[in-house]
Amino acid sequence: MKDIKVPFAWDVRVGHISANPVSISLKADEKERAALAGFWEIEAVEKLEASLQLTRWKRDGVKMKGEVRARIVQACVLTLEPVVSDIREEVEVIFVPEGSKLARIPANDSGEMILDPDGPDMPELFTGDSIDVGAAVAEQVALAIDPYPRKPGASFGERIESTVADDKKPNPFAVLQGLKAKDKG
Numbered sequence: 350m351k352d353i354k355v356p357f358a359w360d361v362r363v364g365h366i367s368a369n370p371v372s373i374s375l376k377a378d379e380k381e382r383a384a385l386a387g388f389w390e391i392e393a394v395e396k397l398e399a400s401l402q403l404t405r406w407k408r409d410g411v412k413m414k415g416e417v418r419a420r421i422v423q424a425c426v427l428t429l430e431p432v433v434s435d436i437r438e439e440v441e442v443i444f445v446p447e448g449s450k451l452a453r454i455p456a457n458d459s460g461e462m463i464l465d466p467d468g469p470d471m472p473e474l475f476t477g478d479s480i481d482v483g484a485a486v487a488e489q490v491a492l493a494i495d496p497y498p499r500k501p502g503a504s505f506g507e508r509i510e511s512t513v514a515d516d517k518k519p520n521p522f523a524v525l526q527g528l529k530a531k532d533k534g
Contacts, residue, residue, distance in 0.1 A: 359483030
């Protein structure tokens with residue numbers, strides 16, 4: 350997400366975060382919701398809000414924990430009718446400054462990276478003195494969006510089969526047969 354500008358920014362200065370949790374409530378306004386709908390290529394974002402707590406993590410990191418809630422409208426993949434989806438996700442993200450030892454991916458003796466798909470995510474990197482919790486919230490919602498929304502009861506119609514007897518796939522070598530016949534003649 351470092352190079353992509355998400356249309357929902359909410360910067361928090363790292364210096365204002367201590368070991369005591371800082372509570373933050375985010376709510377996207379109408380303009381931000383419209384921009385996110387275009388960014389995610391969906392019909393509409395009717396609601397996007399989050400309740401978060403930020404605390405220091407280890408020496409120079411920040412831990413964001415909380416809940417993200419959204420209501421989105423997508424087009425059904427079968428009927429193109431609107432499908433409304435409610436998203437409610439628990440979120441936990443660790444942010445560390447660029448260059449931090451905490452952001453390094455562990456490797457084994459032969460230099461291969463060790464990644465545990467069931468383990469914790471790698472920390473997100475930030476530069477400067479602030480983190481963009483809005484972009485992190487938007488990313489969590491984007492990950493929860495159903496890529497193939499289907500309106501309840503929507504299904505494919507009956508499969509249409511061809512009844513023509515010589516409805517076969519063309520032979521990709523048919524052109525070569527013609528060339529071979531020319532060479533002989």
